[in-house]
Amino acid sequence: MKKYIAILRGINVSGQKLMKMAELKTYLKDLNFNNVITYIQSGNISFESGSSNQKEMEAQIGNKIKEKYDFEVPIIVKSAEEMKRIAENNPFLNDRQEDSSKLSVTFLADEPDIELVNKFRTINYAPDEFIVVEKVLYGFVPVSYGNTKFSNNFIESKLKTTATTRNWKTVLKLLEMVGD
DSSP states (O other): OEEEEEEESSOSBTTBSOOOHHHHHHHHHHTTOEEEEEETTTTEEEEEESOOOHHHHHHHHHHHHHHHHSSOOOEEEEEHHHHHHHHHTOHHHHTSOOOGGGEEEEEESSOOOHHHHHHHHTOOBTTBEEEEETTEEEEEOSSOGGGOSOOHHHHHHHHOSOEEEEEHHHHHHHHHHHOO
16 A cells, blocks of 8 residues: 545635545545545545555545535645655755745646746746746745735646645645655
8 A cells, every 4th residue: 555645725715615624534434545644624634545546546535525525626646755755855945945934835736838837937926936846836935825926826827737735834744644
């Protein structure tokens, strides 16, 4: 069995798309996922699966949520190895050593087209900075993430893929959840 993280976008936010994590945990066990663990109420789940097809797991989780809650939620599944690589390769820590409380990671469902990435790189909303690496957008927001122009909706509109963001503390917790 391999370890994975499922990251759900837009649940339990401002009274929208409400679901209890304990309940969701039970539903995921029905999908033959093992050692299901949730972290906070915003849709962070670690689990083990015999499958290696992450797109299939995303669809299974999405279908179960649709069945049980009657709404759709974007879901991104990452393997433990991917989470480790994401955490180890943050350019704002490795190259610049920024304050980790000002960092975020936006997980992208698909690797965006290089032309879209190049256009995205020309956007300047200083002091906020973002670096796209494959299916990850690393963020440095020195003032307040709540006030940045780089929302998930903005990122999705520019990069044409589903996006969901977690702060650095949550990324490290997710890594810990799938660690050995």
